Amino acid sequence: MRSNYLFTSESVSEGHPDKVSDQISDAIVDLFLSKDPEARVACETLTTTQKVVLAGEIRGKGIMDEAGNWAPGIEQEIEDTVRNTVREIGYEQDGFHWQTLDFSNNLHPQSAHIAQGVDASGNKDEGAGDQGIMFGFACDETPDLMPATLDYSHKILERMAADRHSGAAPFLEPDTKSQVTLRFENGKPVAATAIVVSTQHGKGYDEGDKEAELHAYVKKVIADVLPAELLSDETEYHINPTGSFEIGGPDGDAGLTGRKIIVDTYGGAAPHGGGAFSGKDPTKVDRSAAYITRYLAKNIVAAGLAKRCTIQLAYAIGVSKPLSLYVDTHGTGRIGDDAIEAAIKSIDKLGGLTPRAIRTHLGLNKPIYKKTAAYGHFGRKAQGDFFPWERLDLVEDLKAAVGAKAETADA
Structure with a gap:
């Protein structure tokens, strides 16, 4: 690493x-x-x-x-x-x-x-809705245990959308993109080297005083979102670098469900299994297994067992039991990755990570998904409450499961 x-x-x-x-x-x-x-x-x-x-x-x-x-x-x-x-x-x-x-x-x-x-029938448990591999990730770069580059990219756009809806920034239109580049030293973010924001805007905000107003507004949002110590005179800003951006949204470019899977997950900081989330009920493991792997990885990092954690699950269509469980703490684990895998398997309340067990443990059979579909499925709150896969209620179970092994590693 x-x-x-x-x-x-x-x-x-x-x-x-x-x-x-x-x-x-x-x-x-x-x-x-x-x-x-x-x-x-x-x-x-x-x-x-x-x-x-x-x-x-x-x-x-x-x-x-x-x-x-x-x-x-x-x-x-x-x-x-x-x-x-x-x-x-x-x-x-x-x-x-x-x-x-x-x-x-x-x-x-x-x-x-x-x-x-x-479907479950007779002695057969509910099977996975499709084959596939799913990944979850967590790291200690932000309080929400998300990659800092993605976290700041999301928060810039959330702030701009809030200002647009409230009327505080009436020159903004809905279609916007952001990109944050950070320099890391000893694995920690120390400086923002480049920030890109391209936002659809009202007529005339691509020249003169109106363009300057738009640029000043965006820089103020960036300054409010990113920690001050990451910004400096050396930070490069690219605000609407193509010039005009009046035509946007579906009128400017066709949209399809499931084309922003890296935006939805970890911003490229972790692997992705390939399946999109939106539009799928939670029997589809593309969605529910990606949520449980994030839940597990986040609790592992929150429990102090690692600074970074990637988890993979794999399923076969129609089969309830996962084919494999893989843990990688990228050399940051306090105990062996195989010991963390064993700890996960030993926690009875997880129910063996079958599709039904995941849905039951996280309470996924509810109409909670529209609010996941912008600004990321992970590392944020929704309407004042965490998404269920963001809970940290497995921390003590994990500590108890690894118990003496973690204490031995510390010694």
Whole structure:
């Protein structure tokens, strides 16, 4: 593991076209889970100029029957959910307006062959909704145990969105991107060497006094978000480096669900299994297993067992038991990584990390997902409460499980 280096992460705002798609897909997941906590949802969204298209496979009581017939009123609820999501983001532009956009719903029943593999029946436990590998990560770079470059990138955009919604920055439009480069010495961030912010803006804010106002505003946000000791006269700022950015969002570039998986996770500081989260109910281990691995990694770091931790789980479709569990503390562990793996397996309340055990332990069968779909799924609070996978309620269990081994390592 290197000690001295530059590292960069990016974030994109709620108004980025891919994030618009993610939020719509997760708003549909929430709608269906509110009607049936056991609903099966795989909802993909395409956004482009004045158009939103839904596609995917679903199943659930009070939603759609096996023949593909919608429950009374649900189709209008789906359209209302889509339009309200776009309205809440703030799109009332000629090229993308929540009231006038063209909407197409192409959701259809879930494959019976997938259902038979996933559903519990007889002596068979609920199986994973797909094969795949999932990673979780935590490190001690920030209080939320997230990579600092990503944490600051997210927080810049969250602040700008809050100012846009409140009217404090009326010249901002919804589509924005950020990027933060930090210099690390002895594994710790010591300086911000470059910060990029590209924001959609109102007419005229690309020249003269208005451009200067926009640039001064963005620099003030950066100064408020990043610790003062990281900023200096040597920090390079790139604010709207292309010049004008009036046309943005789905009118400027098509959006698709699941294209911002690195923004959603750890900003490139950790591996990613490849599967996206948004639009999927929690039987899909792409989502639920990624959440439990973050939960485990965060509790391991919070327990003082390591400064950095990466965890991998692997599953086969239709099989409940994970195929493998892998822990890597990158040389920062107080005890061996194999001992941490054994500790995880020994904690009974985790239930063996089956899909159902994960959903039960973290309480995932609830309509909580729309608020995950912008500014990252990890390391932040939602409506005043942590997402359940951000809890630190496993710290004492882990300490007890490693017990004498950790004390021996310290000695």
